[in-house]
Amino acid sequence: VQLVESGGKSVQAGDSLELSCGGPEVTISDYAVGWFRQAPGKEREFVASINAFSTSSAIGDSVKGRFTISRNNSKNTVFLLMTNLEPEDTAVYYCGRSRDSTWSLSANGYQYWGQGTQVTVSS
Numbered sequence: 001v002q003l004v005e006s007g008g009k010s011v012q013a014g015d016s017l018e019l020s021c022g023g024p025e026v027t028i029s030d031y032a033v034g035w036f037r038q039a040p041g042k043e044r045e046f047v048a049s050i051n052a053f054s055t056s057s058a059i060g061d062s063v064k065g066r067f068t069i070s071r072n073n074s075k076n077t078v079f080l081l082m083t084n085l086e087p088e089d090t091a092v093y094y095c096g097r098s099r100d101s102t103w104s105l106s107a108n109g110y111q112y113w114g115q116g117t118q119v120t121v122s123s
Contacts (some may be wrong), residue, residue, distance in 0.1 A: 008117030021095030032098035049103035
């Protein structure tokens with residue numbers, strides 16, 4: 001059982017990109033969903049998370065002011081809008097479905113994951 005991420009590609013610094021997360025096998029409407037990323041040789045890093053009702057969200061310090069998380073439960077999809085991208089944002093981006101309706105900063109709080117989508121930002 002897996003989520004599916006999409007939207008990753010190679011872009012230039014300063015560009016914007018929107019990632020999507022959903023999947024026919026996993027229902028997300030009653031659960032928080034989070035985005036994490038992992039660059040080569042680095043630990044998985046929290047990026048953003050949103051609760052099941054879109055009433056609360058969290059954004060990682062390194063992307064605050066540039067990234068926005070949102071969701072459309074009727075489409076079983078969560079979005080990550082990334083603006084003013086920097087080369088340091090280059091990573092594989094993963095989405096995860098939480099164990100309940102509240103978001104978590106820790107990857108341990110997420111039960112189902114996708115295989116990731118690659119984002120590469122060139123200077």
